[in-house]
Amino acid sequence: MPFCRSILFGIVSVLIFSTAFAQTTTPTFLQLNARQNCWVDSIFTNMSPDDRIAQLIMVAGYSNRKPAYEDSLLTLVRTNKLGGVVMFQGGPVRQARLTNRLQAISPVPLLIAMDAEWGIAMRLDSTVRYPYQMTLGAMQGNDTLLYQMGKNLAWQARRLGMHVNFAPTVDVNNNPNNPVINFRSFGEDKYAVTRKALAYMRGMQDNQLLTSLKHFPGHGDTGTDSHYDLPLIGKSRAQLDSLELYPFRQLINAGAAGVMVAHLSIPALDTTRNRPSTLSPAIVTNLLKNELGFKGLVFSDAMNMKGVTKFYASGQADELGIEAGMDVLEFTENVPAALAQIKLAVSLGRISQASLDERCLKVLRAKAWVGLDQYKPIVLDNLVSDLNPPKDDLLNRKLTEASLTVLKNEGGLLPLQRLDTLRIASVAIESDKITAFQQMAGNYTQVDHFKLTSKTPDSTLAAIRDSLKNYNLILVDVHLNNIRPTAKYGMQPRTAALVSELVATKKAVVTVFGNPYVLDKLTFPMDTAQPSRSIEQARAIVMPYQLTNYTEELSAQLIFGAIGASGKLPVTVNQRFRLGDGVQVQPNGRMKYTIPEEAGVDGRFLTQQIDSLVNVGITEQAFPGCVVQLAKDGKVIFRKAYGTHTYDASLGAEPKPTQVDDLFDMASVTKVSTSTPALMRLVDEGKFNLNGKMVDYLPFLKKSNKADLVWRDVLTHQARLKASIAFWTDTKNPDGSWKPKTFKFEESGRYPIEITDSLYEFRKYPTTIFEQLRDSPLNPKKEYVYSDLSFMLYPQVVKRLTGENFEDYLKTTFYQPLGASTLTFNPLRFYMRNQIPPTEYDSLFRKTLVWGHVHDETAAMLDGVSGHAGLFGTANDLMKVYEMYRQKGSYGGQRFISTKTVEEFTRYQFPELGNRRGLAFDKPSFKYSGNAPQSATKASYGHSGFTGTFVWVDPDPAYNLTYVFLSNRVYPNRSHNKIITLNTRTNIVEALYQATKRGIQ
Incomplete structure (x- = not known):
């Protein structure tokens, strides 16, 4: 114990050392109890200098590949005594088995990380998928739901043996053509982004899941995807301070556990040509650690991305990342080369062993905080059902409902009133089957369904066009299966033409299941030849932001009044649809279709x-x-x-x-x-x-x-x-035949009342029944x-x-x-x-x-x-x-x-x-x-x-x-x-x- 106390004293000395700009709230993973500190000391003391470097490396892991791949991954981790694995595609049971195998061969328990911005389903099948951050950016005053999302995700992570979530994204998306952030951002308002990210972060960290703010120092204003090239951010330092750095600064001061550094070229912060921020001492050490005073874990973005590998070879890039101040390198492609280059840099004095030791201790503290000091294998029994509890179904419904945004509501049309006056058709655009939206709409009244796609033959389109003349209200649900700007958000030219034609009828309520930026492809200037074909001519416009069963079902329930709408656009699309737009809609008391838990019932x-x-x-x-x-x-x-x-x-x-x-x-x-x-x-x-x-x-x-x-x-x-x-007994004779003027086996003018398909009643016999009743x-x-x-x-x-x-x-x-x-x-x-x-x-x-x-x-x-x-x-x-x-x-x-x-x-x-x-x-x-x-x-x-x-x-x-x-x-x-x-x-x-x-x- 005296040895533990001496080491603990050294740790505390490191923790209390700070600049005037130190992180206001110390990350909780650095605040360990005595038992945890002793575990950290014990592990650290028994490590060689090479082992300590290896703790700073995370490699990729996949649970959907063949046994030979898994064996090679196990060999890589065991041989190099690596510190962690970042999990990607697969399934929960397969990943849990792989994780158990990896932990079993690791002398120090591994940190298991994942990109789970919108839930574990971002990477694994059969798990919970929450809404995208931009969808959640539409919520007004519902930050407690975001905290709950973080809390629930933390529980799922612990159940799956996962310790780090590379989330939340705190990039401010002020570039509509951003190909990599876009829907992953809470929006373009830095204050809303900060507030929502803080709630999400706290929900995770308060429940023992490490987080990582990303993508430092801000990836929101670029048209280049750093997976494929090195983006250039040409803003001034003052502009960066005012916008991009704002959420990072606030969340760091609120106790952020981790920050992920992006692969960006930012001349205002580092003038070295083609040097990504991940490899920049000016950005990682000077700005993030010293100026912002960040004391948590600094993660690199994936080291296999073109944003870094385009100009720096594997191994060299890893060494430069450590030299720049990285604590953990994620997705190192060539581990032996990376370790060799880092060791060489230590021997040459470019990286001090003391700085590596400090970073290694930080990683070990994080491991102790997430419970790896008392590691237990993942229990496979009931894993899938445990990862999909009703509480998350309910939370998803609440998050989606709170995000729904009505951008137009002509004459207070929504929620629909006087159903007896409406002849309603629903037209699903880009769906070849009846949609969840249409099925839910049909729960409220008679709705006749039609389907159109970009491949619908002209003859079929003409027949549908003719049929729609018989309706005075058309529910148009636009199903876009791609939310990325590089794919034009899934909007085909003919899709836009179909929507335009339907809104031109002045009978349409349009619901767009897709990225809000797609609205720009449906908006035409009023001075064009066909201004009536702009989506603005729809009687009502509903924006659910993405295509899921939740958004489909709840959008229909909104239209019919089971729920209201309070969402606001989190971004500016164009001059017509701007940040903060959204019409309040109140429910009207029609039945809501949901799960028992929403009514406080054990389903x-x-x-x-x-x-x-x-x-x-x-x-x-x-x-x-x-x-x-x-x-x-x-x-x-x-x-x-x-x-x-x-x-x-x-x-x-x-x-x-x-x-x-x-x-x-x-x-x-x-x-x-x-x-x-x-x-x-x-x-x-x-x-x-x-x-x-x-x-x-x-x-x-x-x-x-x-x-x-x-x-x-x-x-x-x-x-x-x-x-x-028993009135019918009076119609029979004793022999079982029918009495006169009662029944015949064939329909006629005198016997028009159909009793069965082959039995018809005399037209005046009901009068006889009432007379018998009277008497x-x-x-x-x-x-x-x-x-x-x-x-x-x-x-x-x-x-x-x-x-x-x-x-x-x-x-x-x-x-x-x-x-x-x-x-x-x-x-x-x-x-x-x-x-x-x-x-x-x-x-x-x-x-x-x-x-x-x-x-x-x-x-x-x-x-x-x-x-x-x-x-x-x-x-x-x-x-x-x-x-x-x-x-x-x-x-x-x-x-x-x-x-x-x-x-x-x-x-x-x-x-x-x-x-x-x-x-x-x-x-x-x-x-x-x-x-x-x-x-x-x-x-x-x-x-x-x-x-x-x-x-x-x-x-x-x-x-x-x-x-x-x-x-x-x-x-x-x-x-x-x-x-x-x-x-x-x-x-x-x-x-x-x-x-x-x-x-x-």
């Missing part, structure tokens, strides 16, 4: 629970397939299809895999999705009195036993109405008895009070404005049969598989349109109705029903009588009976359907959830009732209650 727990419940149900043949959709706080956090349409093909329908956009028969969920919102709206308009009598709105009930029944009692199922009537007896006692009967009459109430047919009223008043375009009766008018799971093989009435027609017999006899059954649609569109309820009658910035009326319909009406119903809605029973989730609050409400459907809303602030479950449990017949005995539907939403209580683990 893995939730998925495991739901998967288990559904798989048991399918195994037990409770239902052949289903769709589950869950939302919390207006965020759709679970949406998944399971199973198949049928168990087999024995009844004529193939066991097609269930899709989330399949249309299901809603059965009794129809009641609270059609009749109920219609009545709520009529109550708001003063047209319907809940305390009035049935005869008030249905005169044909006059003198019947139902005339004086009160609507409030009717809607709570305590008006003495019979539960149901039906009442139950003797006023008590709760669930009844279908009154709901068959609400279409007549709506017709009488509004003058509109029931279906037309629902679609124009609710479904179309909600964007719930699939909600419909008689879906075969609009959709293919294979989009609709069949229900039951009806062996008694219809003698066929009911497929695409309503399952309920009475609804079928009412031409498929009734207030008790008959509605079809997707889970997503149905959820919009219930989200509207959860939001107290508003959705998408539009009010459909008053808050007062929603609250009235969804409260217990007669709890004192033991009746659990709201007005039409079911509510939790007063003693748990399985009709509702066990954790459901008293504020919750919903309904179930005979075909195996279920909806539930719980507006209690603790849960704030919406749930839709759709299945065809009656396939192949209604005797399949295990969905009820297993309690599958309510247990699934109970999983969300439990996951919410559990939170994110």
